[in-house]
Amino acid sequence: MLLMDALFNSLLVVSSGYAMYSLHPLETPYGYATATLSLVHGILGMVRAASNDDDECNRMRLIPSGIMEIVPLPLTNIELYLKSSNPSLALAHTCFVVPLVYDMMAKLAGTEDTSIETLKELTLLGNVVSLLFLGVNQSNNLYGGMAAIAFAAHYGSVIDYYWKGLGGEFNLLAHSMFVVLMTMTLAAK
Numbered sequence: 059m060l061l062m063d064a065l066f067n068s069l070l071v072v073s074s075g076y077a078m079y080s081l082h083p084l085e086t087p088y089g090y091a092t093a094t095l096s097l098v099h100g101i102l103g104m105v106r107a108a109s110n111d112d113d114e115c116n117r118m119r120l121i122p123s124g125i126m127e128i129v130p131l132p133l134t135n136i137e138l139y140l141k142s143s144n145p146s147l148a149l150a151h152t153c154f155v156v157p158l159v160y161d162m163m164a165k166l167a168g169t170e171d172t173s174i175e176t177l178k179e180l181t182l183l184g185n186v187v188s189l190l191f192l193g194v195n196q197s198n199n200l201y202g203g204m205a206a207i208a209f210a211a212h213y214g215s216v217i218d219y220y221w222k223g224l225g226g227e228f229n230l231l232a233h234s235m236f237v238v239l240m241t242m243t244l245a246a247k
Contacts, residue, residue, distance in 0.1 A: 060107045064104055066103075066226075066234075070099065074094070076241060077092075086244045088134065093240075093241070095122070098122060099126045124165055128154055130236060130240075132154035134240050142195075151185065154185070157181045186209050189202075189205040189208070190205045204243070208236055214229055
């Protein structure tokens with residue numbers, strides 16, 4: 059299964075590299091930050107697959123996994139709203155920092171809390187609805203696709219219940235597709 063993990067992580071690295079090549083950091087800083095976070099996450103996944111040391115690398119990968127779970131969609135929303143006709147709504151998407159801080163503190167302390175998970179779920183759902191709203195207002199189908207992929211990336215790990223080990227690969231594939239769609243929408247503007 060480590061070979062599949064390395065393959066899907068390399069797909070994330072390639073899609074993130076494409077995004078970093080296509081986007082300019084001064085023109086689209088939030089999209090570029092999303093691509094950078096995805097690149098780091100993919101590289102750490104490839105290192106974990108290459109070293110074949112699940113215990114040590116899993117501890118090292120907890121923080122980037124939590125970041126990838128929360129951050130890419132709000133950063134993309136901020137970027138898209140700043141380029142829209144109503145840029146003042148971009149400020150509302152900075153609220154993702156609250157669940158991110160709580161999640162990082164819980165991971166560093168080694169505790170899990172259901173209220174943090176609920177806060178993360180609400181953040182994701184609010185950002186998905188916001189992206190769908192922007193897509194309808196601007197008549198852009200790619201925004202709906204990005205919202206569906208972000209939703210699938212978060213809830214796709216349910217597949218792991220039925221087929222062991224496929225949830226993580228599906229999550230990486232969805233993140234790769236999200237980065238590519240984000241790049242297509244931001245590079246077109």
